[in-house]
Amino acid sequence: MSTTSRREFLAQAASVTVVARALTHSATAADVPPVLSQPQPGPLVVSTWPFGKPSNEQALKILKEGGSPLDAVEQGIRLTESDLGNPSVGLGGIPNSEGIVQLDACIMSGPGHRAGSVAAVTGFQHPISIARRVMETTRHVMLVGEGAMRFASEHGFEKGPEVTEGQREAWKKWKAEQPKPTTGGARPPAPNHDTLALILLAPDGNIYGGCSTSGWGYKLPGRVGDSPIIGGGLYVDNEVGAAGATGIGENVMRFCGTFLFVELMRQGRHPQEACIEAIQRIAKLDPKGFDLSINFIALDKQGRYGAAGTGSGFQYAVASNTYSRVEQSPGLTAAPIGPVGGNQGK
Ligand code: SD4
Numbered sequence: 001m002s003t004t005s006r007r008e009f010l011a012q013a014a015s016v017t018v019v020a021r022a023l024t025h026s027a028t029a030a031d032v033p034p035v036l037s038q039p040q041p042g043p044l045v046v047s048t049w050p051f052g053k054p055s056n057e058q059a060l061k062i063l064k065e066g067g068s069p070l071d072a073v074e075q076g077i078r079l080t081e082s083d084l085g086n087p088s089v090g091l092g093g094i095p096n097s098e099g100i101v102q103l104d105a106c107i108m109s110g111p112g113h114r115a116g117s118v119a120a121v122t123g124f125q126h127p128i129s130i131a132r133r134v135m136e137t138t139r140h141v142m143l144v145g146e147g148a149m150r151f152a153s154e155h156g157f158e159k160g161p162e163v164t165e166g167q168r169e170a171w172k173k174w175k176a177e178q179p180k181p182t183t184g185g186a187r188p189p190a191p192n193h194d195t196l197a198l199i200l201l202a203p204d205g206n207i208y209g210g211c212s213t214s215g216w217g218y219k220l221p222g223r224v225g226d227s228p229i230i231g232g233g234l235y236v237d238n239e240v241g242a243a244g245a246t247g248i249g250e251n252v253m254r255f256c257g258t259f260l261f262v263e264l265m266r267q268g269r270h271p272q273e274a275c276i277e278a279i280q281r282i283a284k285l286d287p288k289g290f291d292l293s294i295n296f297i298a299l300d301k302q303g304r305y306g307a308a309g310t311g312s313g314f315q316y317a318v319a320s321n322t323y324s325r326v327e328q329s330p331g332l333t334a335a336p337i338g339p340v341g342g343n344q345g346k
Helices: 003-015 052-064 069-081 127-137 145-154 165-177 257-266 271-285
Strands: 016-018 044-048 103-109 114-121 142-144 196-201 207-213 234-237 241-247 294-300 305-310 315-320 324-328
Touching: 044 052, 044 069, 044 241, 044 294, 044 305, 052 069, 052 196, 052 315, 052 324, 069 103, 069 127, 069 196, 069 207, 103 127, 103 234, 114 127, 114 145, 127 142, 127 145, 127 207, 142 145, 196 234, 196 241, 196 294, 207 234, 207 241, 234 257, 241 257, 241 271, 257 271, 257 294, 271 294, 271 305
Parallel strands: 114 142
Antiparallel strands: 044 196, 044 315, 103 114, 103 207, 196 207, 234 241, 241 294, 294 305, 315 324
């Protein structure tokens, strides 16, 4: 980074509370800009939350065994989708307000700028694989609800429970506590909703990504979040890089969140700078300021990566052929600047 842009970045990051970047470092450094990662060759995988770590490792294993980068993304995400103990990805997820788990997912290939997506799918174990099949066998990008499920059945995708026993019990308890009739969608107690977004720089320099979630717990039936929206929960641009999101989808999709991150990287920002600047921009537009529960990861063509979230930030996972670890993102907490109206989300 040039001295000028470094200085600008330091000034910009002054409102950022930084918790130690690597969890192995115990010191925390408020008001100190995060370390900027250096370029590195692929394979490099970045994903949201600590549960992304085994998914990253699975993706690298698939590559090592000769799988394609898309196989790596898909199989990495399938690993987390298969974990019925995960309350926010796959069929172990928190159901919607009617007690049925409703899944969203998408996948993107940098080469060819291809995308596939499914939303509001119930009873299928691997929405990421259905999304990939949409991308590879149809002329469409996105299938939703009934049509997506008919497509999945015709293609023989594995079925699973509508909801796990444990989640059904929790839902019943939640339901009993709700005022009747339930309107407007209930707000689940945090942290009730996390998404796996996984972005990959392949050894040949191409970029890929995928995203999978059960979404906002106890959401209204038919609600679709940011995760299956191209440019919302995931965006891949093979000339620049990729970004993925987790958090309250309503606060991501209104801003074309990941598209914005990639555009900032296109303008020359390091992924870490892009994450901070984009969240600041979103917080400036949104009347809720930084009280948004949104978190992002970003990766560029040079193998540099970064992440940031509102509030205390979030943990994300990074892996290459030589390491696999969980890191802590910076958290942005500064006061809102110039609210302009709006009422979605939170
Ligand atoms: C959604 N973005 O459906 C997802 C949920 C999530 O952390 O990632 N929460 O809005």
